[in-house]
Amino acid sequence: MKVGVIGGGLTGLAAAYELVQQGHQVALWEQKPYLGGQASTFELAGTRLEGFYHHIFTSDVDIIRLIQEVGLGGELEWLPSKVGFFYRDRIYDFVTPLDLLRFSPLGLGNRLRLGLTSLYLRHLRDWRKLEKVTASDWIIKHAGKQNYEVVWGPLLRGKFGEGAGEVSMAWFWNKVRLRFRSRRGGRERLGYMWGSFGRLIDALEERIRQAGVTIHPSHSVTRIVHEGGKVVGVELKSAPDGVAQFFPYESVIATVPAHEFLKLVPEMPQEYASRLAKIRYQAALCLVLVLKRPLSHIYWLNISAPAMPFVAVIEHTNFVEPTRYQGKHIVYVSNYLSRESPLYGADAQSLLTEYLPHLRLINPDFNLDWVEQSHVFREGAAQPIVTTGYSQYIPGQVTPIGGLYLANTAQIYPEDRGMNYSVRLGHAVSRLVAGQGTCNCSRNMINT
Numbered sequence: 001m002k003v004g005v006i007g008g009g010l011t012g013l014a015a016a017y018e019l020v021q022q023g024h025q026v027a028l029w030e031q032k033p034y035l036g037g038q039a040s041t042f043e044l045a046g047t048r049l050e051g052f053y054h055h056i057f058t059s060d061v062d063i064i065r066l067i068q069e070v071g072l073g074g075e076l077e078w079l080p081s082k083v084g085f086f087y088r089d090r091i092y093d094f095v096t097p098l099d100l101l102r103f104s105p106l107g108l109g110n111r112l113r114l115g116l117t118s119l120y121l122r123h124l125r126d127w128r129k130l131e132k133v134t135a136s137d138w139i140i141k142h143a144g145k146q147n148y149e150v151v152w153g154p155l156l157r158g159k160f161g162e163g164a165g166e167v168s169m170a171w172f173w174n175k176v177r178l179r180f181r182s183r184r185g186g187r188e189r190l191g192y193m194w195g196s197f198g199r200l201i202d203a204l205e206e207r208i209r210q211a212g213v214t215i216h217p218s219h220s221v222t223r224i225v226h227e228g229g230k231v232v233g234v235e236l237k238s239a240p241d242g243v244a245q246f247f248p249y250e251s252v253i254a255t256v257p258a259h260e261f262l263k264l265v266p267e268m269p270q271e272y273a274s275r276l277a278k279i280r281y282q283a284a285l286c287l288v289l290v291l292k293r294p295l296s297h298i299y300w301l302n303i304s305a306p307a308m309p310f311v312a313v314i315e316h317t318n319f320v321e322p323t324r325y326q327g328k329h330i331v332y333v334s335n336y337l338s339r340e341s342p343l344y345g346a347d348a349q350s351l352l353t354e355y356l357p358h359l360r361l362i363n364p365d366f367n368l369d370w371v372e373q374s375h376v377f378r379e380g381a382a383q384p385i386v387t388t389g390y391s392q393y394i395p396g397q398v399t400p401i402g403g404l405y406l407a408n409t410a411q412i413y414p415e416d417r418g419m420n421y422s423v424r425l426g427h428a429v430s431r432l433v434a435g436q437g438t439c440n441c442s443r444n445m446i447n448t
Contacts, residue, residue, distance in 0.1 A: 003433060004029065004234050004247065006221050006264075007255030009037020010419055011407050013204045014066065014426025015253050015433075020211040022434055027247065028213055029234070031220040035205055038379055039419055041198035044290065045325040048196040051377035052286050053314045053332045055081075056191040057178060060420035062427070063200075064191070070203040072193065081188040082318055084298035086305060087150065089361050091296060095187060110146050117143040121173050122180040127414045131170035132388055138169040154304040158311030159336050160282055163385040170414045171386040178416075192320055197419065224252055224264045230402035251403040251433045255426075257281060257381035258395065258410050265401065275395040279410045282336045283344055284382030287351045290373035291329040294318065295363050308358045309343065310335040328372065333359070339380050348374040383417065384410040397429050405429050 001024045005012045008030030016026045034040055041048040056063055058078070067076050085092045085103070093099045100115050101108075117139075124130075130138065135156060139148045156164040156172075179188065193199050209215060223235040225246065233248040254261050258279035262268060268276070299319040303311055314332040322329055333355055337344055343351065352374050359366050390413060397405050407429040409417040 001025070001251060001433075002249045003027075004249035004252045005255070006224075006234065006252065007037065008032070008035040008215070008217065009255060010039055010063075010201075010422040011037075011255040011426040011429075012253070013201070013208070014423045015255070015407065015430040016208050016213050016426075017204055018427050018430035019433065020208055020213050022430075024434070026208070026213045027216065027249070028208070029216045029219050029221050029236075031218070033218045035215070035217065036198065036201040037422075038284075038382065039197050039201060039422075041196045041201070042375065044330070044373075045328050047324060048198045049288070049316070049325075049330065050196055050198070051288070051375070052284060052379070053316060053334065054192075054197050054419060055319070056418075056420060058189060058191070059178065060191070060418070062424040063420040066204075066423050067193070067200055070200065070207060072199055072203055075194040075199060076191055077194070078189045078191050079319055081190045082297065082299040083188065084296070084301045085151070086301055086303050086308075086313075086362060088305070091298060091301065091362065093298075094302070105150050106146060110144055113144055114147045114151065117147070118176055118180070121176040124173060124177075127170045127173050128391075130173050131168045131391060131414070133169050134165060134388055135167045135169045135172035136165055139172070150304060154306065155302055155311065157306070158303060159383065160385055161336065161338060163280065163282070163387075166385065166387045168386050168388045168390055170390070171416060174414050174416055190319070194324075221264060224254065224404060226265070226267075226401045226404065229400075231404040249403075251405065253405045253407055253429055253433060255407050257408055259381070261406055261408075265399075265404070269400040272395060272400050275393045278393050279395070280385045281381040281410075282383040282385060283339045283341075284379045285335040285337060285344055285351075286377045287333040287335075287348060287355065288373075288375040288377065289331045289333065289352070289371055290325075291331060291370045292372060293370050294322075294329045295331050295359065295366060301362070305358075305361075308361075309354060310358070313359075313362065336383055344378060344380075346376070348376040351376060381409075386413065386416075397425075397432055405433060 003019055003024050003026045005016050005028045008028055012028055016028050020026050038052050041050050067073055083094045085094045087105050092103055100111055103111055139152050160167050219236055221234045222237050225233050225235055231252050233246055236245045258276040262276050295315055299315055301313040310333050312334045316330040394411055397407055399406055407425045412421040415421050
């Protein structure tokens with residue numbers, strides 16, 4: 001079978017990898033000049049670094065298996081995580097149960113209630129009864145208003161903005177459960193690769209090229225062509241004359257966001273198109289700072305301060321040793337926001353100027369002399385807004401057009417987006433294409 005894959009992120013690469021191993025002819029199209037999507041890297045301090053912070057959890061079996069399969073298992077290491085919470089101009093460690101008991105912004109009763117609620121969610125298996133209630137309502141009812149206002153509410157608002165009040169408790173349940181599953185002896189351990197996860201991207205690219213996959217970077221598919229209810233190929237417009245080029249395929253996998261998929265197939269049948277139209281996204285914005293000195297002692301610092309224009313500060317070199325980056329200290333200032341926000345289009349210097357007084361609240365000694373480099377990375381469709389009843393309108397991987405499949409982060413549910421689930425999604429959709437998996441389209445779930 002001739003298969004076209006649109007998108008060179010982890011989902012597209014995993015799908016191409018699986019299909020070519022089964023003997024199919026595969027071509028992969030990527031509009032950017034590089035592969036990896038949100039896991040792509042850039043050169044920094046003699047090595048490479050992700051534009052958006054990345055790690056994996058001990059429960060991320062799909063990506064761990066893939067790393068081992070391409071011969072990189074020895075380059076994956078498990079490191080202790082240092083989590084903190086910034087509240088009212090102070091950093092609180094949030095690593096062990098004892099740290100929770102010391103968290104003075106909450107009364108002792110609410111600290112215990114927070115811990116017990118987290119334990120309950122950790123052991124809860126049936127998420128379906130949670131998806132009809134919002135996270136805010138459930139947390140206030142079961143954990144209490146103070147725990148919501150101090151701890152979880154600011155994080156939801158920072159992640160989802162004006163959509164925070166719509167977010168399903170099923171999404172929140174998974175976030176709590178995932179963090180607990182990476183804990184051993186009360187401490188969290190996370191995975192990272194020597195030389196960045198770009199090593200995995202490179203290995204996948206090399207494997208699929210050697211197996212015969214044709215990779216087309218810097219090429220944008222402008223239309224998915226179908227006739228008589230079945231896909232027949234893709235169309236691209238070449239510069240500078242803008243003449244359309246047609247490439248025939250028996251099956252096409254699109255790994256693009258929902259709204260982009262609608263542009264590629266504007267004639268999509270109404271019921272499926274309406275599902276796509278319901279999917280909304282928050283954009284992601286990361287300012288990466290290369291510093292002479294550490295900003296704090298925390299790897300993952302959650303921000304509970306409504307006035308701060310970012311949701312988290314991830315100090316990569318409090319997780320991975322700074323010696324790997326020529327002794328530099330690397331900080332991600334992470335933000336989720338609307339694509340219409342003025343900050344979304346700002347350059348690195350403008351963002352640093354905006355963030356400077358807030359970073360000084362985290363470390364009063366911080367000043368611009370510490371900054372050796374600054375880089376900005378943005379993604380317009382980073383975080384699907386998972387509302388109540390989300391499972392009822394997820395667009396299925398199998399579309400109404402024969403031979404056309406969709407695989408994107410909006411379909412990762414109740415799990416949240418992440419590299420592991422992107423790999424899983426790529427493998428699952430490739431099996432559907434090859435006729436080895438089944439799709440229960442009424443539930444939009446894949447069984448393989």
